[in-house]
Amino acid sequence: MARIRVAVNGFGTIGKRVAEAILKQPDMELVGVVKTKPDYVAKHAVSSGIPLYTLSDRLDAFREKNIPVEGSLEDLLEKVDVVVDATPGGVGKEYKPLYERFGVKAIFQGGEKPEVAEVSFNTLCNYEEALGKRSVRVVSCNTTGLLRSICSLSRIAKIKKVRATMVRRASDPKEVKRGPVNAIVPNPVKLPSHHALDVKTVLPTLDIVTTAVVVPTTLMHVHIVFAELEDQVSREDIVATFEQTPRILLADASLGLTSTADLVEYARDLGRKRYDIPELVIWLDSIAVLGREVMWMQAVHQESIVVPENIDAIRAVMEAAKSAEETIRITDETLGIMHGRIP
Amino acid sequence: MARIRVAVNGFGTIGKRVAEAILKQPDMELVGVVKTKPDYVAKHAVSSGIPLYTLSDRLDAFREKNIPVEGSLEDLLEKVDVVVDATPGGVGKEYKPLYERFGVKAIFQGGEKPEVAEVSFNTLCNYEEALGKRSVRVVSCNTTGLLRSICSLSRIAKIKKVRATMVRRASDPKEVKRGPVNAIVPNPVKLPSHHALDVKTVLPTLDIVTTAVVVPTTLMHVHIVFAELEDQVSREDIVATFEQTPRILLADASLGLTSTADLVEYARDLGRKRYDIPELVIWLDSIAVLGREVMWMQAVHQESIVVPENIDAIRAVMEAAKSAEETIRITDETLGIMHGRIP
Numbered sequence: 001m002a003r004i005r006v007a008v009n010g011f012g013t014i015g016k017r018v019a020e021a022i023l024k025q026p027d028m029e030l031v032g033v034v035k036t037k038p039d040y041v042a043k044h045a046v047s048s049g050i051p052l053y054t055l056s057d058r059l060d061a062f063r064e065k066n067i068p069v070e071g072s073l074e075d076l077l078e079k080v081d082v083v084v085d086a087t088p089g090g091v092g093k094e095y096k097p098l099y100e101r102f103g104v105k106a107i108f109q110g111g112e113k114p115e116v117a118e119v120s121f122n123t124l125c126n127y128e129e130a131l132g133k134r135s136v137r138v139v140s141c142n143t144t145g146l147l148r149s150i151c152s153l154s155r156i157a158k159i160k161k162v163r164a165t166m167v168r169r170a171s172d173p174k175e176v177k178r179g180p181v182n183a184i185v186p187n188p189v190k191l192p193s194h195h196a197l198d199v200k201t202v203l204p205t206l207d208i209v210t211t212a213v214v215v216p217t218t219l220m221h222v223h224i225v226f227a228e229l230e231d232q233v234s235r236e237d238i239v240a241t242f243e244q245t246p247r248i249l250l251a252d253a254s255l256g257l258t259s260t261a262d263l264v265e266y267a268r269d270l271g272r273k274r275y276d277i278p279e280l281v282i283w284l285d286s287i288a289v290l291g292r293e294v295m296w297m298q299a300v301h302q303e304s305i306v307v308p309e310n311i312d313a314i315r316a317v318m319e320a321a322k323s324a325e326e327t328i329r330i331t332d333e334t335l336g337i338m339h340g341r342i343p
Numbered sequence: 344m345a346r347i348r349v350a351v352n353g354f355g356t357i358g359k360r361v362a363e364a365i366l367k368q369p370d371m372e373l374v375g376v377v378k379t380k381p382d383y384v385a386k387h388a389v390s391s392g393i394p395l396y397t398l399s400d401r402l403d404a405f406r407e408k409n410i411p412v413e414g415s416l417e418d419l420l421e422k423v424d425v426v427v428d429a430t431p432g433g434v435g436k437e438y439k440p441l442y443e444r445f446g447v448k449a450i451f452q453g454g455e456k457p458e459v460a461e462v463s464f465n466t467l468c469n470y471e472e473a474l475g476k477r478s479v480r481v482v483s484c485n486t487t488g489l490l491r492s493i494c495s496l497s498r499i500a501k502i503k504k505v506r507a508t509m510v511r512r513a514s515d516p517k518e519v520k521r522g523p524v525n526a527i528v529p530n531p532v533k534l535p536s537h538h539a540l541d542v543k544t545v546l547p548t549l550d551i552v553t554t555a556v557v558v559p560t561t562l563m564h565v566h567i568v569f570a571e572l573e574d575q576v577s578r579e580d581i582v583a584t585f586e587q588t589p590r591i592l593l594a595d596a597s598l599g600l601t602s603t604a605d606l607v608e609y610a611r612d613l614g615r616k617r618y619d620i621p622e623l624v625i626w627l628d629s630i631a632v633l634g635r636e637v638m639w640m641q642a643v644h645q646e647s648i649v650v651p652e653n654i655d656a657i658r659a660v661m662e663a664a665k666s667a668e669e670t671i672r673i674t675d676e677t678l679g680i681m682h683g684r685i686p
Contacts, residue, residue, distance in 0.1 A: 165508045165567045167527055167556055183604035184510055184558065184565040186640045189596040191631040209633065211567045211640065213510055215527065215558035222527040224508045224554045226569070253532040261526035288534040290552065297529045297554065 003029040004318050007053075007080040007104070009073065009095060011035040011045060013172055013303050014109060015086030017276065018310045019050060022084075024334040025311060027320055032076045038065040077102040082314050085109065092116060096135070105133075105317040107310055110140025110198065120201035122147040123312040124245070127324035130316035138309045142166050142221055143198040145300035146210075148280040149225065150203065152245040153294070156237055158230040160292070161207035166195060167222045168214045172303055175218075185214040220260040220277070221300040228293055235289045242282055243340050246328045247308060249279040250341045251299075257283075257342065260299050266343060276304035278337055308337055346372040347661050350396075350423040350447070352416065352438060354378040354388060356515055356646050357452060358429030360619065361653045362393060365427075367677040368654060370663055375419045381408040420445040425657050428452065435459060439478070448476075448660040450653055453483025453541065463544035465490040466655040467588065470667035473659035481652045485509050485564055486541040488643035489553075491623040492568065493546065495588040496637070499580055501573040503635070504550035509538060510565045511557045515646055518561075528557040563603040563620070564643040571636055578632045585625055586683050589671045590651060592622040593684045594642075600626075600685065603642050609686060619647035621680055651680055 004027060008019045011033045022030040032051035035042045038061050046052050046068060054062055056072040063069075070076070077083065077098065082105045085092040089111020096116060099106040108116045117137035119129050125147050130136045139147065146164060153159060168187065171178035188194070195210040242248050251257035257266065267275040278301065286297040312327040314320075321327035331337065347370060351362045354376045365373040375394035378385045381404050389395050389411060397405055399415040406412075413419070420426065420441065425448045428435040432454020439459060442449040451459045460480035464473050468490050473479045482490065489507060496502060511530070514521035531537065538553040585591050594600035600609065610618040621644065629640040655670040657663075664670035674680065 163506060163569050167510055167558065169527075180560070180602060180604060182560050183562055183602040183607075184512075184560055184642070185602040185604075186565065186596075186626055186629060189601060189626050189628045189640070191629045191638050191640070192633075209569075209636075209638070211629075211638065213565055213567070213640070215510065216560055217523070217525050217527055217558065219526055222529065222556055224556070226506050226552075253529075258532060259523060259526040259528040261523060261528075264526075283529055283532050285532045286529060286534045286554075290535075293552075295534050295552070295554065297532070297534070297556070299527070 003027055004082060004314060004320060005029050005031045005080040006314060007031055007076045007083040008033040008086055009083055010086035010088070011041060012086065012088070014306060016041065017304055017307045018084050018086060021307050021311050021335055025330065026334070027330070028314065031080050032070055034073050034076060038062045038067045042067050077104050080104055082107065082317060084310055084314065106135045107313045107317070108135065108137040109306070110138060110143060112137055114201045121309065121313055122151065122202050123309050123324050123328060124148055125151040125202050127312065127316055127327065130313060132319050133317050136313045136317055138306050138313055139198055139202060141300055141302040141305045142168070142195050144305050144309060145221065145223060145280050145298060146195070146199050147202055148245070148248060149242070149282060149296070149298055150199070150206070152242055152248060153227065153238065156241050157233045159206065160228040160230050162225060162227045164208070164210045164223055164225040166193070166210060166212040167224070168212055169217050169219060169221055169302055170214055171218055173218045180214065180216050182216060187212055187214045217260065219264050221302055222260065223298045223300065224295070225298065226293065226295045232292050233289070233294070235287060238289065238294060239284065239287055246332055246339050247279050247337055248339055249281045250284040251281050252341060253283060253285045255343070263299055274303070277301035278304045278307050278335065279339065280305065284341065308332065308335060346370055347425060347657060347663060348372050348374045348423040349657060350374055350419045350426040351376040351429055352426055353429035353431070354384060355429065355431070357649060359384065360647055360650045361427050361429060364650050364654050364678055368673065369677070370673070371657065374423050375413055377416050377419060381405045381410045385410050420447050423447055425450065425660060427653055427657065449478045450656045450660065451478065451480040452649070453481060453486060455480055457544045464652065464656050464659070465494065465545050466652050466667050466671060467491055467590070468494040468545050470655065470659060470670065473656060475662050476660050479656045479660055481649050481656050482541055482545060484643055484645040484648045485511070485538050485566070487648050487652060488564065488566060488623050488641060489538070489542050490545055491588070491591060492585065492625060492639070492641055493542070493549070495585055495591060496570065496581065499584050500576045502549065503571040503573050505568060505570045507551070507553045507566055507568040509536070509553060509555040510567070511555055512560050512562060512564055512645055513557055514561055516561045523557065523559050525559060530555055530557045560603065562607050564645055565603060566641045566643065567638070568641065569636065569638045575635050576632070576637070578630060581632065581637060582627065582630055589675055589682050590622050590680055591682055592624045593627040594624050595684060596626060596628045598686070606642055617646070620644035621647045621650050621678065622682065623648065627684070651675065651678060
């Protein structure tokens with residue numbers, strides 16, 4: 001069977017990771033990536049053997065820097081079945097008409113509004129809804145984190161409501177113009193936050209309210225989740241469910257995994273490229289049950305958590321895997337994504 | 344009427360602020376403060392006219408540094424009615440027998456266990472319970488912040504339950520050995536956190552659960568509070584209640600008060616000593632009502648929020664003010680503590 005021919009438009013934090021993940025898929029071919037800036041990242045991509053394209057009005061800029069490009073975005077779209085749009089938030093919708101003109105299916109990111117695509121997507125929650133669609137939106141890192149644990153918990157309990165607070169990282173490690181450096185920023189200050197609305201794009205009937213603050217760190221987000229269940233469920237059953245769910249890792253603080261810094265140190269010790277943690281990490285110790293209430297704390301690696309969902313979304317629109325289980329098996333094996341307790 | 348003679352044992356973050364606040368009270372006399380280290384803070388206290396005492400085995404250390412001291416802790420306890428214990432957390436209980444031996448009433452801080460004192464205390468919640476007691480414990484900064492808003496809200500609604508998350512500052516500005524520098528630390532990682540238990544030392548029947556993380560900032564803590572009420576109350580009534588409550592300030596993000604850094608900048612612009620903010624600050628924009636649920640975000644200046652409560656506690660044990668209103672009027676006027684909207 002022919003491999004799915006994929007383009008990645010945008011080669012920033014998400015784009016470069018998704019491109020590298022595509023290279024590892026047995027059923028996909030990375031035809032090319034589109035980059036707008038002729039910088040060190042572009043040079044490194046070329047030297048890594050990744051076919052580089054750019055916008056037609058940027059071709060000269062790349063030639064001036066002696067960075068070889070294969071052609072324009074349009075040239076690339078001629079050759080592919082699917083494009084993963086990893087352009088900056090809000091820019092993806094500008095490209096949508098172009099993708100449609102070339103008859104290319106499109107995967108958008110959570111920085112776009114839900115209307116950009118036919119379906120907002122998380123593999124564990126609604127894989128089947130994305131099958132054969134022309135466009136799919138992989139929700140943001142925070143929403144992906146919330147959906148992984150919520151849809152895992154949904155396997156054993158009907159969830160009455162969720163009240164969650166997101167403690168967000170200020171910037172990614174490479175960013176030097178974002179803050180805060182020394183403050184806590186309610187963001188948004190007007191409650192509730194939009195993150196709950198984003199969860200509802202995938203789980204429209206869930207009663208969920210979210211709040212968020214930004215804090216001076218670069219490593220990961222942390223979520224504090226309060227959930228009320230329709231029925232009482234034991235802590236043991238909840239732990240077992242999280243433990244058995246793909247892409248969820250349980251961190252044991254008694255083994256020293258006491259902060260986002262420890263999680264990142266563990267990923268570094270594993271030798272993971274860029275210390276990426278595409279798994280959602282839930283602190284085992286934090287899982288507590290009080291009557292019908294459950295609470296837990298979880299950590300989200302903002303740079304990499306959506307990578308596996310992007311790969312799954314490609315298979316969904318191409319109907320290359322019929323079920324979530326099937327795509328998860330391939331994606332997680334090829335990307336080395338773990339589940340269960342760490343280490 | 345004779346002024347209340349007060350000693351302050353410990354001259355760190357809380358001790359120095361309480362001592363300075365005592366100097367401003369018309370009905371109190373600061374007889375002396377006790378400091379263990381002959382450092383710049385001690386020299387500055389002496390040059391500010393604050394009578395300095397130390398532990399009997401530290402007298403030589405002060406003489407060696409040419410810092411004049413009036414005598415020992417025991418010498419000081421001979422001369423006072425009340426001692427404010429502002430020693431490091433857990434140390435206060437070691438001094439308790441000494442205070443008792445000298446027949447001196449004692450105000451302890453929230454770093455001590457509740458058992459250290461006859462009553463745990465917040466002026467807005469339970470002033471009358473502390474009247475005439477031999478020992479009172481002013482709860483911690485986080486607990487004081489929670490109690491201020493909860494007891495304010497209690498004036499207009501019966502509170503069914505509270506679920507709150509505390510985003511805590513990593514260190515005070517002067518500390519150089521605490522962290523995290525770049526991480527989010529669930530603390531405690533085992534849920535729920537002890538802060539709810541501390542609230543219950545003042546409001547024993549409240550259904551409250553808390554969680555907490557520590558983040559890399561020095562300025563203030565931020566709390567995200569979800570409360571369920573027995574009855575529906577309008578947002579306007581809640582805003583009006585917070586607005587009328589002493590020691591609560593409402594910050595308007597549309598005027599640029601969007602983070603803890605903005606709150607501190609405002610305190611600096613006010614010319615406040617050390618940029619202290621003994622008021623609890625609630626973000627006006629964050630107050631939201633959904634059915635019988637209320638949520639809001641609030642900021643707590645960890646270094647100064649308990650100062651007015653310490654002053655009130657002195658009056659309570661001496662029965663120098665019969666009601667919360669009476670002591671609040673004096674304390675807040677002398678210390679310049681505001682309420683209502685800022686700026």
